[in-house]
Amino acid sequence: MTTFTAWSFDTPDGAGKALSALQSASSDGFVKIVDHAVVQWPEGAAKPDVTHGHEDRWRGTGWGAFWGLLFGSLFFAPLLGAAAGGALGALSKSLEAVGITEDQLATIRDQVTPGTSLLCAVTDEGNLDRVAERFHGLHMTLVATNLTEAESSTLHEAFG
Known part of the structure; x- marks a missing residue:
């Protein structure tokens, strides 16, 4: 199963x-x-720096659009104000179609502030216990996922 x-x-x-x-x-x-x-x-920067990988070269343009949509709605669209309300609603609906809710967007937006960082990953075929071993010692907070409730619980247990 593919997850975000x-x-x-x-x-x-x-x-x-x-x-x-x-x-x-x-x-x-x-x-x-x-x-x-x-x-x-x-710290002190006016906006965050965003970089994304291109693990799937064939669909790189599609992933670039996805990340642009996600981070545009997180960091740049809120600055547009009420006049952009309809467009923001459409962005939220587009992201919900891939399993990212408006509440998750708000949580992510609240977590990423000057002096912090965020890793977003779209993964497949994951062994959560083995992946958790690699993250040992890193202080992090899981802020969003579209895993099932059971998978999300396992991830929270593994990563704290």
């Missing part, structure tokens, strides 16, 4: 370290990374 997860970190470099751990788990066959994005918001 987002982890927040208390430091601007935390998501980068977690990405290395996730890629290591992928190399060892514990999870397949479909695509990922890292948001780093250094």
Whole structure:
């Protein structure tokens, strides 16, 4: 099953370290990374820096559009004000179609502030227990996922 997860970190470099751990788990066959994005918001910066991978070269444009839609609705659309209300509603509905709710968007938006970072990953075929071993020692918060309730519970237990 393909899943979307987002982890927040208390430091601007935390998501980068977690990405290395996730890629290591992928190399060892514990999870397949479909695509990922890292948001780093250094202290004092006006806005976050967003980078995303292109694990799937054939569908890279589609993933670029997905990340643009997600991060545009998180960090840039709220600045547009009430005049953009209809467009924001359409963005939210588009993201809900892929399993990301408006409440999850709000939670992610609240977690990513100056001095923090975020790792978002679309994965498949994951062994959560083995992946959790790779994340040991990293201080993070799982802020969003479209896993089933049982899978989400397992992930929360594994990652705290």
